[in-house]
Amino acid sequence: MKKIPLILLPGTLCDDTMWEFQLNKLKKIADCKVISLQRDSIEEMxxxxxxxxxxxxxxxxxxxxxxxxxxxVKQAPKRVLKLALMDINPNPPRLEQIEGWKKFIGMAREGNFSSITPHYLLPNMVSPNAEDQISSxxxxxxxxxxxxTMIKQMTALINRPDGRKTLREVECPTLLLTGEEDALxxxxMHKEMNKHLSHSELVIIKSSGHMTTLEQPEAVYSALHNWLLNK
Incomplete structure (x- = not known):
């Protein structure tokens, strides 16, 4: 069976590690590549x-x-065969989000980068029952x-475009996936996206917060596997 090319895009302050479990299993059916996102705008990324x-x-x-x-998809709709959107917010940023990102950018520039993730971001990223290893x-x-790179990524988020119009025009098979306890x-948000997509499936991962690939790796792998193989 010919393997499908699969591009995986991590979240803010994440690298290949977040996909490690899924990569090891999906390589049987897909040619996988993780692309790091290091620009200061979503469009340039x-x-x-x-x-x-x-x-x-x-x-x-x-x-x-x-x-x-x-x-x-907006820039090259014909090149994307299948789309999976995982634990995302397609809406333009709210004022309080923008203020938060600006605060973190300021903290990083003042030498307090290492305190941002454990003390400010982490509490909202995982479910209360997540294992300590996931936080580490x-x-x-x-x-x-x-x-x-964090400063660039958060600058990009501050100026994040409204993705809802593009979503209404997506024609390829689309997987929407989120953790049942995702607070971010x-x-x-995913149910609302599902209403406006013509060829979509919504998968809600039980016993997981925002970091679904780490909190429930097998369930996420299963959803991605089925999405890749379904016609």
């Missing part, structure tokens, strides 16, 4: 993805990576991404 991707490919984006995935992994990813990108 999408251009980078298109430059590094094959002519036609399946595309899965998590959180900020999902916003980039929507922009990829998230903190390690953030340290690996580093201050400069809620199930209601």
């Amino acid at each position: 999408a251009k980078d993805v298109l430059e590094q991707a094959p002519d036609r490919f399946a595309l899965a984006g998590f959180s900020m990576g999902g916003n980039v995935a929507i922009e990829v 992994t998230i903190i390690k990813m953030a340290e690996h991404i580093g201050k400069d 990108c809620t199930t209601d």
